[in-house]
Amino acid sequence: MRAVLQRVTEAQVAVDGTVVGRTGPGLMILVCAMQGDGEAQAAKLAAKIAKMRIFKDDQGKMNLSVKDIGGSALVISQFTLAGDLRGNRPGFSTACGPDEGKRLYEHFAERLAAEGVPNERGIFGADMAVSLTNDGPVTIWVDTETL
Known part of the structure; x- marks a missing residue:
């Protein structure tokens, strides 16, 4: 599986002008399942993202995970x-x-939520309007083939 993560102060997704998902401080995650992927890759990706230390600590260093900041x-x-x-x-x-x-x-x-990261979603296959405020900016690409 592939994902692009953006550290955000806020993000939302709308379908036909109606907001269907949003987040405050945390992550906006674009995710794609690739041919040959299965539940193991989805779980591996969720576990990795939940633990990634890409949020600033008290000294301004990227040392905290999305879980650490709540x-x-x-x-x-x-x-x-x-x-x-x-x-x-x-x-x-x-x-x-x-x-x-x-x-x-x-x-x-679901696995991301089980890892302790509450999340909302867009609508699979819909034409979505995504807006966000990238914090940093911090944008990271992850592929389970390289984990």
Whole structure:
């Protein structure tokens, strides 16, 4: 699985003009299930993200996790993270199909909550409007193939 994390002061996602998910201080997580991924990869990614020390401590060093600060997350499905850019038009054939992608996206969010990170979600497959205030800015890319 792949994810892009952004440390945020706030973030929200809307579908058809209605806010369906939001977070205060914490993480906005774009996540994509790749071909061959399963529940093990979703759980591994959730555990890693929950423990990542990317929030500032009292000395201003990135030394605290989202759990340590009492933060939460906004989790958004993002199949375009599987984009293959060999040509001028990206291909997405390495992403999971929609049914499996949705199942793994939901499993990831559930595992993240089980790791102690409360979260809200976008709507899988919907055309979503995401807004956020990136804190830092801090943006980190994670792939379970490299963990």
